[in-house]
Amino acid sequence: MLLVDDDRIQLKLSTLRLQDAGFVVMTASSAREALDLAAMSPPDVVMSDVIMGELDGFGLCRRLKEQPGLADVPVILLSAHYNDQKARELAVRVGASALIGRTPEFDAELRALRVALGQDRSSSKLARAVDVTETYEEQLRINANQMSRLAGAARSAEERYRALFESANDAISVLDRSGAILEANERWRIILGLTPASLIGKHLLDFAPRGRDTTGAELAAAIDRGSGRVHAVAIERPDNAIVYMDFSISVIDLEGSSVVLAIGRDVTGRFLAAQALATAEEKYRSLVERMPDVVWTSAAGRCTFVTSNIERLTGFTPAEIYVVGRDFWLERVHPDDEEEFSAKFVKTESDGSGRRFDLEYRWRRKDGTWAWLWHRSIANYERGGLAYTDGLLSDITQRKELEQSLRQAQKMEALGQLTGGIAHDFNNILATILANSQFLIDALGDKDPRLADANEIKLASERAANLTRQLLAFSRKQVLEFRISDLNEVVAGVERMLRRLIGEDIEMSVLLADDLGRAKVDAGQIEQVLMNLAVNARDAMPRGGKLTVETSNAELDAEYQSRHANGDPGRYVVLSVSDSGTGMDAETQRRIFEPFFTTKEQGKGTGLGLATCHGIVTQSGGHIGVYSELGQGSVFKVYLPRVDPDGVADQLWTKPKAEPGGQETVLLVEDDPPLRAAVQRMLASQGYRVLAARHGQEATQLALKHGDEIALLITDVVMPNLSGPEVAKSVKAHVPNLKVLFMSGYTDHAVLRSGELNAAVNFLQKPFSSHALTRKVREAING
Numbered sequence: 055m056l057l058v059d060d061d062r063i064q065l066k067l068s069t070l071r072l073q074d075a076g077f078v079v080m081t082a083s084s085a086r087e088a089l090d091l092a093a094m095s096p097p098d099v100v101m102s103d104v105i106m107g108e109l110d111g112f113g114l115c116r117r118l119k120e121q122p123g124l125a126d127v128p129v130i131l132l133s134a135h136y137n138d139q140k141a142r143e144l145a146v147r148v149g150a151s152a153l154i155g156r157t158p159e160f161d162a163e164l165r166a167l168r169v170a171l172g173q174d175r176s177s178s179k180l181a182r183a184v185d186v187t188e189t190y191e192e193q194l195r196i197n198a199n200q201m202s203r204l205a206g207a208a209r210s211a212e213e214r215y216r217a218l219f220e221s222a223n224d225a226i227s228v229l230d231r232s233g234a235i236l237e238a239n240e241r242w243r244i245i246l247g248l249t250p251a252s253l254i255g256k257h258l259l260d261f262a263p264r265g266r267d268t269t270g271a272e273l274a275a276a277i278d279r280g281s282g283r284v285h286a287v288a289i290e291r292p293d294n295a296i297v298y299m300d301f302s303i304s305v306i307d308l309e310g311s312s313v314v315l316a317i318g319r320d321v322t323g324r325f326l327a328a329q330a331l332a333t334a335e336e337k338y339r340s341l342v343e344r345m346p347d348v349v350w351t352s353a354a355g356r357c358t359f360v361t362s363n364i365e366r367l368t369g370f371t372p373a374e375i376y377v378v379g380r381d382f383w384l385e386r387v388h389p390d391d392e393e394e395f396s397a398k399f400v401k402t403e404s405d406g407s408g409r410r411f412d413l414e415y416r417w418r419r420k421d422g423t424w425a426w427l428w429h430r431s432i433a434n435y436e437r438g439g440l441a442y443t444d445g446l447l448s449d450i451t452q453r454k455e456l457e458q459s460l461r462q463a464q465k466m467e468a469l470g471q472l473t474g475g476i477a478h479d480f481n482n483i484l485a486t487i488l489a490n491s492q493f494l495i496d497a498l499g500d501k502d503p504r505l506a507d508a509n510e511i512k513l514a515s516e517r518a519a520n521l522t523r524q525l526l527a528f529s530r531k532q533v534l535e536f537r538i539s540d541l542n543e544v545v546a547g548v549e550r551m552l553r554r555l556i557g558e559d560i561e562m563s564v565l566l567a568d569d570l571g572r573a574k575v576d577a578g579q580i581e582q583v584l585m586n587l588a589v590n591a592r593d594a595m596p597r598g599g600k601l602t603v604e605t606s607n608a609e610l611d612a613e614y615q616s617r618h619a620n621g622d623p624g625r626y627v628v629l630s631v632s633d634s635g636t637g638m639d640a641e642t643q644r645r646i647f648e649p650f651f652t653t654k655e656q657g658k659g660t661g662l663g664l665a666t667c668h669g670i671v672t673q674s675g676g677h678i679g680v681y682s683e684l685g686q687g688s689v690f691k692v693y694l695p696r697v698d699p700d701g702v703a704d705q706l707w708t709k710p711k712a713e714p715g716g717q718e719t720v721l722l723v724e725d726d727p728p729l730r731a732a733v734q735r736m737l738a739s740q741g742y743r744v745l746a747a748r749h750g751q752e753a754t755q756l757a758l759k760h761g762d763e764i765a766l767l768i769t770d771v772v773m774p775n776l777s778g779p780e781v782a783k784s785v786k787a788h789v790p791n792l793k794v795l796f797m798s799g800y801t802d803h804a805v806l807r808s809g810e811l812n813a814a815v816n817f818l819q820k821p822f823s824s825h826a827l828t829r830k831v832r833e834a835i836n837g
Contacts, residue, residue, distance in 0.1 A: 055167070056080045058088040058102035058114065059132075068101075071160040077167075085109035089117055092124055099170055101163070104133035104141075104153075112148050119149035128170035132156055132163060225299070225318040233257045233277045236313065245299070245320050246291055258316065263290040273301055277314055280305040286325045287318075298325040348447040353440045355380040367427075367449050369420025388416035388424065399429065410434070414450065421748065423727060426454040458644075487515045536674070538697060539577045541605050541629055542566040548581050552588050552603070559598035567606045573627045573694040579670045580629070580692075586667050587631040587690050594635030594688065602632040608693065611824060625696040626676070632689040638682040646680065667692075681820065686772045714832055715740025718765035722746045723753045723781055724797075725773045729820075733768070736824045737831065750776030750784060757785040764789055766835050771798035795834040 055077050059065040065081055072079050080097060082088035085106055092100065100118060104111035115129045128151040133141070145153035151170040154162050219226060220240045228237040234257055238250040246253075246261065258277070262270035276282035286298045299318040306315050348367055351359040356379050360372050368375075387395045398411045412430040419425055431445040491512040498505045549564055556562060584603070591601050608626045638646070647668040667690075671678050675695050682688035720742045724730040727748075734744045745760060747753035750773065757764065767785055771778035782794045797818040816834040818827065 055099045055101060056082065056088060056092055056097040058082045058085065058100065058106070058111070060084055060103065060106045064103070068160065068163075071164075072101075075164055085111075085114040085117070088114055092118060092127070093121070096123055097127060099167060100127055100129045101167065102129065102131055104131050112144060112150075115145075115148045115150045125149075130154060130163070130166050130170055223319075225320070227253070227258070227316045227318070229258070229277065229314040229316055231277075231280070231312065231314060233259065233274065233314070245297060245318075246289070248292065261289045263288050263296060273303075276301070276303040277316070279303075280314060286321065297322045346448070349444070350447060351442060351444050353442045358442070364447070367419075367425065367447065368417070383417075386418040388418070391415035414454075421727075424451075425449055426451045488512060491515060536574050536576055538572050539575050539580070540570065540572060541575075541580070541627055541694070542570055544577050544580050545584065545603060545605065545629070547577075548584060549603075552585065555585065556588055556592040556601060560592060560595055560601050561599070562601045562603070565602065565604035567604070569607065570605050571607055571625070571627045571696040572698075573674075573676075574697050575674045575694055576670075579674070580694075583667045583670050583692060584629065584631070586664065587692075590664065590690075591631060591633035591635060591688070594633055594637075599634040599687075601634075602630070604630050604632075606630065607696070609826070610693070626693040627696050629692040629694070630689060632687065634687040637684045637686050637688055638680075639684055643680055643682060647678070683772050715742060715828060716832065716835065717741050717743070718835060719743045719745065719760065719763045720766045720768060720831065721753060721756055721760075721764045721785065723748075723750065723767070723769040723773070723778070725749055725770060733827065736827050739824070740828050740831075742831070749773060750781040753781055754784045754788070757788045761789060762791075764792060766793045766795060766831060768795045768797065768831070771796050793834050793837070795830060 055072065057065065057068055057072065057079050058081075059068065060083050062083065065083060069079050069081055080091055080095070082091055085102070086109065088100070088102065091097075100115075102111040102114050106114075109117075111131045111133070115131065118124045118127060118129060129149065131145050131150045131153045132155075133153065134156045142153050152166045154166045157163065222239055222241060225241040225245055226239045227235050227242070229235055234255060235253045238253045240250060242248065242250050242253055259270050259274055262273070270287065273284045273287050276284050280303065282303050284301045284303070287301055289297050289299055291297065298321055300321050301319075302317045304315050305312055307313075345361070346363070348364045349359075349361045350357055350364075357375050360375050362372060364375055365371050384392070384395065395413060395415050398413055410431050414426065414428050416424045417427045426449070428448040428450045429445070431443050433444040435442055435444075491508055494508045495505065495512065498508060545564060545566060553562055588601065588603070595601075606628045608628045609624075610626060611623050646664050648665065668678055671692055671694070676693045679691045679693065680688065681691075720737055722730065722733055722737070722744055724733060724746075725748060730746055730748070734746050737744045745756045745764070747756055753767075753769070764785075767782060767789075769778040769781050773781070776784065778796050778798075782796075786792050786794075793816070795816040795818060797820055816830065816837070818830045
């Protein structure tokens with residue numbers, strides 16, 4: 055079939071529909087072209103639009119019927135405007151098989167085709183004999199009127215288009231395919247302050263500020279593609295002000311040419327508001343992330359938001375916290391705090407009452423250690439039908455420990471005042487008893503049977519007097535005779551007595567520093583301290599063991615004070631007593647200096663020995679440190695202020711000259727979290743890269759991952775599961791040339807004697823200052 059239509063879009067749509075129906079279609083865009091095609095290749099049927107250029111559909115039909123070879127070809131005329139009785143009569147007279155009104159579905163056209171192809175073509179011949187001249191001329195007049203109406207409608211449409219184009223709230227521009235502006239509407243004058251005519255020939259990108267953003271490149275890419283949306287394109291006005299526009303890019307056909315339509319919308323207000331909001335949110339996020347407290351939000355018993363520092367506090371990542379509910383948190387609350395936690399937190403969350411809560415409780419971290427948490431809500435609100443709560447979570451472990459230390463100190467002070475007063479009065483009574491018992495002994499003869507009773511009274515009184523002296527020492531009300539003393543001489547003076555006191559099944563070593571400083575103390579009381587510590591050590595080694603007494607110098611800095619909450623920064627003389635006995639757990643260490651506290655069997659001790667030591671040392675201006683682990687023995691260190699030869703205390707601590715740091719990678723292994731964090735901080739401040747491990751297994755994994763990057767291993771000697779030497783052996787299997795620095799709360803001599811280490815290794819004794827650590831690390835790496 056031959057399809058004729060001067061509307062290219064309509065021609066294309068009709069062709070597709072006919073091909074779908076199974077027709078083989080030839081197309082022509084004018085009557086002249088159709089006549090030429092039909093002459094060369096006569097079709098089975100012709101379908102033509104009525105209104106066309108110089109020759110319309112009626113004229114085409116008449117011309118086809120006048121040619122002998124085409125006279126029998128059915129012709130179907132189509133029109134969206136001509137469908138009245140006169141038009142149908144004219145169609146019959148010019149020989150058309152039918153005049154069909156166009157339909158959107160093309161169904162009527164297809165039906166007419168099928169009818170035309172099946173009818174008797176002789177009817178065409180009859181129609182051809184009719185004189186149609188008069189009717190055709192009349193129809194031409196109708197066509198002319200219709201064309202005039204269509205032209206008027208076109209002008210009206212043009213005017214409406216122009217009105218819409220110029221009054222649109224969006225900036226509309228027509229561009230060629232390179233992006234040059236062909237036409238622009240009036241909205242551009244408002245946005246840029248330039249007339250639309252002055253924009254012609256310029257490129258949209260001419261108004262993009264150079265080097266200010268990347269949106270210009272995105273717009274250029276969209277124009278090149280001929281499609282796309284670009285948001286917040288920066289446009290610079292002639293007065294240098296910046297406006298931001300969203301653009302929609304598409305390709306259209308205009309008067310036979312392909313052009314680009316760019317529709318732009320001024321979004322400056324929205325963009326600047328969004329930018330301000332983003333800046334505010336970034337400031338808020340930065341503030342929240344830098345806060346030491348954890349910020350959280352919960353709804354329906356689950357955490358919906360939590361800051362990343364939750365991992366530092368609990369060991370759990372935010373992702374792990376989000377997937378668990380309230381029960382998980384409750385399960386990790388300390389048993390002693392569960393009741394209060396449930397009463398305040400769980401009940402408030404469950405009943406949706408919106409009440410605030412403020413809790414302090416102990417909570418088990420991921421690594422099994424306990425942390426004191428301060429948990430409180432700060433706001434309750436509803437959103438989307440759910441009740442939300444915002445709050446804060448703080449780690450108050452250190453504060454609780456300081457409070458405990460303060461309460462302990464206050465309790466000790468109160469006990470000291472009480473026992474000091476009692477001992478003072480009791481001494482007067484004992485003095486009277488002792489004097490009168492002596493009078494009685496002197497008066498009785500050697501044969502008097504009452505002499506033994508009098509001697510018992512005197513011995514009991516002397517034991518009671520010794521007890522009161524201990525109480526006075528504990529309460530720091532004992533009168534001490536301070537003199538500048540050499541602790542080496544004090545130790546040497548009681549060494550023989552100590553050896554007899556501890557027994558033959560205990561091996562005793564005395565190690566005295568050659569350069570030991572002086573301390574202003576009561577030598578007799580320090581002897582008492584040394585003997586009490588030795589007796590305690592002996593009792594901790596019922597099956598024998600090793601006892602080491604040694605002296606040394608030490609420098610304690612402000613960081614040591616912050617970690618241990620006792621002792622001022624300064625230079626000290628240290629008296630250490632180490633044993634290889636049973637050791638103590640953390641709870642026992644916390645209470646060892648309490649008066650009357652003892653771990654010995656009933657009748658084996660008064661619980662005043664260590665309390666007396668504490669009182670004497672504190673009254674002398676010093677303090678006692680203890681380091682112990684179950685099954686690993688204990689070490690007590692007596693720190694006494696060092697004085698110069700003139701007797702002036704050398705207590706004022708000045709920061710020592712900084713030792714050279716480094717940039718090497720150090721693998722740190724320490725099972726005590728606060729100490730591990732402190733050492734890591736010391737090393738990092740000197741430039742070292744620190745890989746911190748909690749135990750030997752973790753250290754081995756880090757060694758596998760980082761290998762030869764590691765220059766030094768620093769490890770505690772005594773740890774659960776794998777000891778320091780075992781950790782070193784495991785790590786060195788992966789890093790053979792690794793240097794190792796051991797550290798321990800036990801003295802180096804005690805560790806050497808235990809067989810854990812040999813004298814050739816690098817060793818650092820706890821506690822230590824940043825200066826001492828830096829110096830030892832540098833020596834170990836360089837050595």
